[in-house]
Amino acid sequence: MKQVKILKLLTIVLPTIVLIGMAAILIQNHIYNTTLRTYEFSEEALHDGVFDFGEVSVEVVTRGGDSGSWVKDPILDDDGNEIMSACVGTIYEIVVTNKSADTVSDWQMKVYIPEDMLINNSWNGQLEYHQHVDAGEKVQSIDLAEYSSYDITLDYFMDAVGPMKELDEGDYFIYYPDKDINEMPIPPANPDSDKPAAIRIGFITYIADRPVDYVADFAKGEISFHLQTSVVRNPLFWVLLALGVVWFACALSLVIVSANLKRLVEQKKRDEQIIEQTMRTFINIIEAKDPSTMGHSLRVAQYSKLIAQRMGFDEDECKQIYYIGLMHDCGKLYIPDSILTKPGKLTNEEYDEMKKHTTYGSNILRDFTSIDNIQLGAMYHHERFDGKGYPTGKSGEDIPFIARIICVCDAFDAMNSQRCYRSSLSPEVILSELENNKNTQFDPVIVEHLQALIDEGKVKLSGNN
Numbered sequence: 255m256k257q258v259k260i261l262k263l264l265t266i267v268l269p270t271i272v273l274i275g276m277a278a279i280l281i282q283n284h285i286y287n288t289t290l291r292t293y294e295f296s297e298e299a300l301h302d303g304v305f306d307f308g309e310v311s312v313e314v315v316t317r318g319g320d321s322g323s324w325v326k327d328p329i330l331d332d333d334g335n336e337i338m339s340a341c342v343g344t345i346y347e348i349v350v351t352n353k354s355a356d357t358v359s360d361w362q363m364k365v366y367i368p369e370d371m372l373i374n375n376s377w378n379g380q381l382e383y384h385q386h387v388d389a390g391e392k393v394q395s396i397d398l399a400e401y402s403s404y405d406i407t408l409d410y411f412m413d414a415v416g417p418m419k420e421l422d423e424g425d426y427f428i429y430y431p432d433k434d435i436n437e438m439p440i441p442p443a444n445p446d447s448d449k450p451a452a453i454r455i456g457f458i459t460y461i462a463d464r465p466v467d468y469v470a471d472f473a474k475g476e477i478s479f480h481l482q483t484s485v486v487r488n489p490l491f492w493v494l495l496a497l498g499v500v501w502f503a504c505a506l507s508l509v510i511v512s513a514n515l516k517r518l519v520e521q522k523k524r525d526e527q528i529i530e531q532t533m534r535t536f537i538n539i540i541e542a543k544d545p546s547t548m549g550h551s552l553r554v555a556q557y558s559k560l561i562a563q564r565m566g567f568d569e570d571e572c573k574q575i576y577y578i579g580l581m582h583d584c585g586k587l588y589i590p591d592s593i594l595t596k597p598g599k600l601t602n603e604e605y606d607e608m609k610k611h612t613t614y615g616s617n618i619l620r621d622f623t624s625i626d627n628i629q630l631g632a633m634y635h636h637e638r639f640d641g642k643g644y645p646t647g648k649s650g651e652d653i654p655f656i657a658r659i660i661c662v663c664d665a666f667d668a669m670n671s672q673r674c675y676r677s678s679l680s681p682e683v684i685l686s687e688l689e690n691n692k693n694t695q696f697d698p699v700i701v702e703h704l705q706a707l708i709d710e711g712k713v714k715l716s717g718n719n
Contacts, residue, residue, distance in 0.1 A: 258515060261508040268501035275494040283485050292478040300473070309354040309481060310440075312363070314472040317345040317456070323466050329372070329418065331411050337418075338372070341462040344469070348429070348455040352440040354481060359439040361479035366426040368471050369461065372418040376457035379432040383408055385425050395430070418460070426475070429455055439482065526573065529624070533580045540587050544594040547583075550667055555579030557663035558656075560712055561703045575656055578631035581622075582660050585615025585632055609644045612636055627656060635660040640694045658697040662688075662704055665695065670716045681715040 293299065293307040305312040316322040322345045329338040348365065352358045373383075382395040385408050394407050410419045421427075431437035431453065443450040461470060485491045537551045558579035562572045586594060589611050593604045600608060615632030622628050634648065634657035641649030643661075653661075669679045669687060679687070688705060692698035707713040 261504050264504040265508055268497055272494050272498045279485050279488055287482050294476045295474055311351045313349045315347050317347050325466055329413050338462045341460045342464045342466055342468050343460050345458050349452055351450050351452040353450050355442045357439045357442055357482040359480045359482050363429045363477040364475050366474040367421045370422050372460040374418055374458045378455055379437055380430045382428040543591050551580050551583055553667045554663045558659045560707055561659055564703050577625050578628050578656050579660055582631040582635045584618050585611035588614040612645050630654040631656050631660050638695045639697050659700055662696050662700045678716040
């Protein structure tokens with residue numbers, strides 16, 4: 255039964271823990287995935303030319319070293335006027351690297367222009383240019399590689415190599431990655447690879463009056479993104495999953511145990527029914543020898559059970575006391591009918607023979623081991639609390655407890671019933687006998703419980719029936 259209680263407790267507690275834990279993980283995961291992370295380029299984040307923000311890093315490099323720059327002829331407008339003298343053209347790449355174990359999603363990057371320059375081309379995702387002019391701002395998202403499909407609203411002029419967009423120091427562009435070419439999301443770092451996942455953004459600048467190896471310092475900007483992780487990457491998820499498996503096992507075990515327990519309980523009830531029916535049949539045989547005592551053993555058993563219940567014994571103990579009470583007079587089977595049914599007073603020899611029913615009963619029950627202590631009721635129910643009883647003269651608490659209960663109930667029923675040699679006693683006499691024989695014939699504590707049962711109406715006196 256203790257195991258069943260533990261299983262029931264686990265089937266209640268475990269799903270509660272799992273549900274609360276899973277809800278907490280899902281909420282935590284949602285907050286983690288929807289938190290916008292924004293990092294500004296700074297000296298603190300710059301290490302060996304790389305802006306390292308922990309989860310991601312950003313690096314601005316020239317493509318191909320020295321081959322990535324060249325000297326361009328002066329730039330002329332449509333009328334042939336020189337707009338910019340000989341200048342250096344450079345191909346730049348902004349490398350965005352995902353260093354984390356999570357996926358980088360919804361990312362974008364703002365890059366400030368460090369000095370006056372022209373941007374002729376860009377590729378991959380889309381650039382949104384912010385151009386400050388005349389105390390105002392012009393904003394346009396445009397792909398300069400396909401300028402013919404756009405109406406360019408920014409300040410620009412055409413050159414032989416295409417449109418030249420003028421950007422001054424303090425202007426900036428925002429880069430939106432292109433999903434179609436797998437720039438977003440950026441997958442997590444592969445633990446089996448030395449190279450983390452990276453995206454490269456390309457654009458071409460022209461800056462006047464600079465040496466061919468000149469590299470502009472794109473040291474101001476910011477990147478924002480979300481990190482996407484899965485609940486399965488949380489160790490607590492697997493702990494809760496394991497608890498869920500344990501809960502399922504407990505629930506299944508509880509079903510199996512409950513089914514087996516139900517079967518055992520039903521079998522126990524059948525066994526108890528067989529035991530009681532067998533005992534009652536045996537008692538009927540005994541009481542058939544003396545019709546005046548018909549029902550005596552059953553009533554003694556019932557009174558004994560009521561007293562045991564009132565004294566706080568559990569159900570199994572009360573049943574055991576009931577069975578012992580049923581069999582307390584089984585030894586009378588060996589007593590001659592002439593003694594059992596004699597209407598007058600017994601002679602000393604007859605009385606000595608009658609007293610032997612206690613030891614006879616003990617011998618009859620010696621092999622009855624299914625009910626603990628069943629011999630004690632038959633053997634000692636005529637012992638007296640003051641030590642003047644039979645067959646051994648035990649006294650006080652040396653008399654087995656069950657025998658002390660049966661002693662009181664046996665005497666009460668004898669007074670409360672009609673016998674072959676007398677009628678039942680009046681309620682007043684019965685109550686007086688119970689009270690007067692405390693500490694002599696009877697255990698006073700047991701008498702008090704019987705008196706209480708009489709007061710409560712659970713045990714009826716013959717005159718009150």
